[in-house]
Amino acid sequence: MDRMQGMTAFVAVAEERNFAAAARRMGMSPASVTRAIAGLEEHLGLKLVFRTTRSVRLTEAGDRYLDDVRVILAKINEANESAASAQQVMRGHLNVTAPVLFGALHVVPCVARYLDQFPEMTVSGYFLDRVVDLVEEGIDVAVRIGGRPGLAMQGIAVGGTRRVLCASPAYLAARGTPQHPAELEHHDIIAAQGISPVDDWSFRSESMDLTVRVAPKLTVSSNDAALTAATLGLGITRLFHYQIAALVAERRLQIVLPEHEGAAWPIHVVYDVDGASAKVRAFVELLVAHLSHPGADA
Structure with missing residues (x-):
């Protein structure tokens, strides 16, 4: 049995707490799910699942393994999506914000490269000298000077300005x-x-x-x-x-x-790392590379 399929089956069983429900979720037979879990346990030399006629529960080792497997599968899915997106035409719309002059000087040139690379994309640039709430105002990527990225947002440091x-x-x-x-x-x-x-x-x-x-x-x-x-x-x-x-x-x-002069104010590229789509990740990658370059020193 493929080890990846075994890990996927284990996560499904752990989340559903039922072999039959896990099998339906994966489009497999209950017997196949049982074999996948058994093969995984044999490979690891560990008991991961206790199964009775009435219930399914994880062993202590299974609980620890579940957290690690979820991270591994998420990373694999992300890598697969990234590889697939490279072969697809990027389409859609991106909302970007930055301070007024910083946006004109440093973000617009990056937007130009992004649109040249992905001609089916469109971009709206909101250049404002105020802190924009990404969630409430529907912004995908922000450049912020000073302060913190904010709840559930990731801020990538790209330099500072005096x-x-x-x-x-x-x-x-x-x-x-x-x-x-x-x-x-x-x-x-x-x-x-x-x-x-x-x-x-x-x-x-x-x-x-x-x-x-x-x-x-x-x-x-x-x-x-x-x-x-x-x-x-x-x-x-x-x-x-x-x-x-x-x-x-x-x-x-x-x-x-x-x-x-006081200490430099940090500059961050801010976005929702957990919910970022391929179009957002592609722009963030370009923006971080552009702003981190010595020529873009603020």
Whole structure:
């Protein structure tokens, strides 16, 4: 008797607690199921099932073996599905979310490769500077910066991004460049609510945590609005490094107090690992590879 069939028969008997019901579930005769279990027990040298005229129950060894066999069969089914999907045309729709600028810079290029690889797929990208509930809002894959993946979700770490202060060179030339976080009280502050929702800003100073209360001159609800305001010389703002990197390279913005930056915020690719379909797993694989590459450093 095939060992795989023996393990499958054992799981069916353990779950049904009845040989006849297990046989119907597998499309086999009760005698065949009995032989499959007997062959498995002979191979293992263990008694797995106690059977009487009225009941079926597992031995202590059978209880332990059941958990292991379920994992093994699940892995085999997953491998078979993965191999089969590689030979099939991927069709369907995918819902993806990420922060606004991160999505535009890092997720859209991955979506382009995904659609090129699977032309029968369609994708909706929801790029929002807020935490999206994957279950309630019907999202398949999310990129999250900071925080935890959430209940029943798996988060694959793909890197991190720093939260930095920046201002235009013109503003700093006119108002001076602060040398310590405490000096921010003398500067105009642009607060982006998505990144700095409170007025107490934390920093590192000589390996110690430091909190400074700021009084924003301008508060905006979107990160790109804060970015625009900073480039116009309205003050100092706090954004993620990936959001300002291009403007820093163009010398339209300048990083302030880099030595006082806090720890990097982790970036995760989040999805329902237990319920992930082949289309989701394929996208997650591409996204993780893309974001983990040094060229995608945030």
